[in-house]
Amino acid sequence: MNLSEVQSLDIKNLDLLAKQVVEGFITGMHKSPFHGFSVEFSEHKLYNKGESTRHIDWKLFAKTEKLYTKKYEEETNLRCHIIVDNSASMHYPVVKKQTIDNLNKVGFAAVASASLMELLKRQRDAVGLSIYADSYEYYAPEKGSERHRKMLLHQLEQLLTKTSNATTETYQYLHEIADKIHRRSLIFLFTDMFQTTKENNELFEALRHLKYNKHEVVLFHTFDAETEFDFNFDNSPKKFIDVETGSEINVYAENIQQKYSQLVSSYFKELKNKCLQYQINYVPVDIKKGYQEILTTYLINRKKIK
Numbered sequence: 001m002n003l004s005e006v007q008s009l010d011i012k013n014l015d016l017l018a019k020q021v022v023e024g025f026i027t028g029m030h031k032s033p034f035h036g037f038s039v040e041f042s043e044h045k046l047y048n049k050g051e052s053t054r055h056i057d058w059k060l061f062a063k064t065e066k067l068y069t070k071k072y073e074e075e076t077n078l079r080c081h082i083i084v085d086n087s088a089s090m091h092y093p094v095v096k097k098q099t100i101d102n103l104n105k106v107g108f109a110a111v112a113s114a115s116l117m118e119l120l121k122r123q124r125d126a127v128g129l130s131i132y133a134d135s136y137e138y139y140a141p142e143k144g145s146e147r148h149r150k151m152l153l154h155q156l157e158q159l160l161t162k163t164s165n166a167t168t169e170t171y172q173y174l175h176e177i178a179d180k181i182h183r184r185s186l187i188f189l190f191t192d193m194f195q196t197t198k199e200n201n202e203l204f205e206a207l208r209h210l211k212y213n214k215h216e217v218v219l220f221h222t223f224d225a226e227t228e229f230d231f232n233f234d235n236s237p238k239k240f241i242d243v244e245t246g247s248e249i250n251v252y253a254e255n256i257q258q259k260y261s262q263l264v265s266s267y268f269k270e271l272k273n274k275c276l277q278y279q280i281n282y283v284p285v286d287i288k289k290g291y292q293e294i295l296t297t298y299l300i301n302r303k304k305i306k
Helices: 003-007 014-029 058-064 105-122 146-159 170-180 200-209 225-229 253-277 292-305
Strands: 044-046 068-070 079-085 126-132 136-143 186-191 216-223 237-241 248-252 281-286
Touching: 014 105, 014 146, 014 292, 058 068, 079 105, 079 136, 079 170, 105 126, 105 146, 105 186, 105 216, 105 292, 126 146, 126 170, 136 146, 136 170, 170 200, 186 292, 200 253, 216 225, 216 253, 216 292, 225 253, 248 253, 253 281, 281 292
Parallel strands: 079 126, 079 186, 186 216, 216 281
Antiparallel strands: 044 068, 126 136, 237 248
C-alpha cells in the first residue's frame, strides 16, 4: 500500500490504519540508526513436545501443518499503559472531517495510540488504556489478548467521532491512574498540558506520582505548533475563545504574537526541566509531524525497562 492509499483510508478504521503506520515505520527502520532494534514479531511460538496441547492453534496447524501455541498475557515481555487526555482543548483545531494528514490533537493521539498498540502487539507486550477529561472516562488494565486490543481500539475510535466541552483535570486523574498501576510498566501520556483550575506545581506533582513503583514514564506533549506555539494567524481582527472556560478576547494576532511565543516557550522549557527533574521522558509532539518519533520512543524506552 502506497502513501496515497494510506491517506485515503477511513480515519475511523484505526486497526488497518495503525497496521500501515507501523509497516511504514518498520520499513524505515532498516535505513535508520535503530536497525539493531528487534522487529521479529509473532503472536505464536512453536509447540515443544511435552507442553500442554491446550493452547495449540489448530486453525494455523491446518494451514501450515506445524504446531504453534498462542501467546497470552502472562507470556508478554512488558506491560504498557497509554493515557489520553480527552478534554475540550485536545479537540483543537476544529476539523470538520478528520483524515490522516488533517487531525486535531485528540485525533492524532488516537492514531498514535493505535499505532503503539499495533507495535506492542507485534512485540507480545500487554497494553492498558485510560481516557480522562473532567471525569475518568475509561480504564482498562494491561492485557495482551487480541480481544482486549480490539476493545481498546473501539474506545480510541470513539475519540474521533465525539466532541468534548470538558475541562482538563489532569492533576486529579493522573493521581488516580498512578494508584491503579501496581506492577512496573511503561506509561505513555498524551496531553496538551493545558490546565485551567490548578497551579502548575500541582500538575507536576501528579506527573511525579506516575513515577511510583519505578514506572518508565513518557510524556507526549501534544500540540499544533503552527498556531499554539508560533501563533501564526493572518493579521486580521479575530475573536479567540477558550474552549474550556468560554473566555473571549478580540485581538490582532500580530500585536501579541511575540509576547505569546515568549510565554509559551517559557512554559515548554519549564515543563521540560520538571520532567528532567522527575526522570520523565519529555517528548514534544507537533501533530503535523507524523508518528515516527513516537514509535521510536517506545522502542528506546522498552530497552530501558526490560
